[in-house]
Amino acid sequence: MTRASLDKRPSDVAAMFDGVAEKYDLTNDVLSLGQTRLWRRAVAQALAVRAGERVLDLGAGTGTSSLPFAEAGAQVVPCDFSLGMLREGKKRHPGLPLTAGDATKLPFADGAFDAATISFALRNVHDPDAALREMRRVVRPGGRLVVCEFSHPTFGPFRTVYTEYLMRALPPVATKVSSNPDAYVYLAESIRAWPDQPALAGRLKSAGWSSVAWRNLTGGIVALHRGTNPA
Ligand SMILES: C[S@@+](CC[C@H](N)C(=O)[O-])C[C@H]1O[C@@H](n2cnc3c(N)ncnc32)[C@H](O)[C@@H]1O
Numbered sequence: 054m055t056r057a058s059l060d061k062r063p064s065d066v067a068a069m070f071d072g073v074a075e076k077y078d079l080t081n082d083v084l085s086l087g088q089t090r091l092w093r094r095a096v097a098q099a100l101a102v103r104a105g106e107r108v109l110d111l112g113a114g115t116g117t118s119s120l121p122f123a124e125a126g127a128q129v130v131p132c133d134f135s136l137g138m139l140r141e142g143k144k145r146h147p148g149l150p151l152t153a154g155d156a157t158k159l160p161f162a163d164g165a166f167d168a169a170t171i172s173f174a175l176r177n178v179h180d181p182d183a184a185l186r187e188m189r190r191v192v193r194p195g196g197r198l199v200v201c202e203f204s205h206p207t208f209g210p211f212r213t214v215y216t217e218y219l220m221r222a223l224p225p226v227a228t229k230v231s232s233n234p235d236a237y238v239y240l241a242e243s244i245r246a247w248p249d250q251p252a253l254a255g256r257l258k259s260a261g262w263s264s265v266a267w268r269n270l271t272g273g274i275v276a277l278h279r280g281t282n283p284a
Contacts, residue, residue, distance in 0.1 A: 057239050059246055061179040063134070063155070070114065070177075071137030072233045078117050078145075080231045084223060092201060092275050096172060097121035099268070099277050100199045106167040109191060111156050111184070112174020116142035116149045118201075122170075123149065130166075132159070133174075156184035164193040172201040176247050185260035194284040198262055202253070203244040204269070204276035211272055219244060250276050 057065040073080065081089050096118070102108055104126030110119040113131030115138050122129035132154045133139055139151045154160045156171075156178045169188040178184045188198055206212040219241045227237035248256065250267050253276070257265045262280030269276050 057177070057236075057243075059242060061177060061243075063179050066177050066179070067135045069233065069236050069239065070133075070135035073231060073236050074115065074135065074137040074141040076231055077115055077138065077141070080227065080237075083230045084226060084237070088271055088274075092270055093118060093121055093172070095268075095270055095277060096170060096199055096201045097125065099279055100168055100170050100197060102127040102168060107165065109159075109161070109166045109169040109188070111159075111169060111171040111188060112177065113151070113172075114138040114142065114174070116146045116151055118170075118172040119149055120146070130161075132156075157187060159187045159191050161191045163190055164196075165191050166196060167193060168197040168199075170199045170201070173203065175200055175202050176243050182256060182260055185257060185262070189261050189282050192282045194282055196282045198257070198278075198280045198282070200253070200257070200278040201275060202278075203247060204253070204273050205247075205249045206273040207250075207269060208272060215272075215274060216245070250278075253278055 057069045102122050102125050106127045108122045108127045108129045110129055110131045113119050113133050116131040119129045119131040130152055131149055132152045134155045142151045157180050169192050175181050206215050223241050224238050228234040254265050254267055257278055257280045263283040264281045267276050267278045
């Protein structure tokens with residue numbers, strides 16, 4: 054079974070997700086103790102899509118993160134480069150227009166979307182700054198971005214407990230529920246190495262997004278960063 058390392062070679066990352074695709078959604082629910090559903094609801098609220106809007110859900114995996122937008126009446130396009138995740142998504146959500154594409158070279162025209170979002174995926178992209186620029190290219194002027202990603206708890210003692218939970222408990226629990234427990238060693242490592250909230254906000258600004266702000270969820274385990282494509 055493949056597990057990516059922190060250099061995030063695209064072929065390793067895609068192969069790793071191919072390998073966990075079948076049990077991906079179940080494992081997510083178990084390991085996050087059900088929090089994933091709350092986080093997805095918060096993303097939908099932050100993006101505030103209106104019926105008929107065109108929304109890109111990048112790194113959409115099996116398409117589960119796209120469902121709240123489809124339910125709100127948007128024309129959501131889930132895009133991912135793991136064919137295994139897309140295949141699993143097609144079985145579960147045959148109505149979604151799942152699309153193969155690399156986040157750093159998106160197969161969409163300039164300004165094709167009213168909004169873009171990316172959940173638990175930017176951290177896995179080998180060049181996240183290129184992905185942030187690409188999302189800006191395909192979102193129309195005045196359009197919105199919401200990035201949902203694991204982040205860093207803001208309260209020191211909680212951060213310590215959480216880091217212990219992550220590094221120690223996650224891989225053994227994953228052994229019971231995942232088809233590739235090693236992938237969850239990568240998960241823990243990649244979360245620790247990911248920039249904190251202000252640093253990620255800086256990366257959005259450098260990619261050209263304006264009005265950048267963030268909101269912490271579950272004490273900062275997850276952060277939602279948002280931005281607007283300047284007109
Ligand atoms: C942890 S999953 C998240 C899936 C979904 N957004 C969710 O919230 O459940 C991360 C996804 O990012 C995708 N990914 C990583 N790098 C990518 C890239 N360069 N281009 C497209 N997708 C990528 C992986 O294939 C994987 O399906």
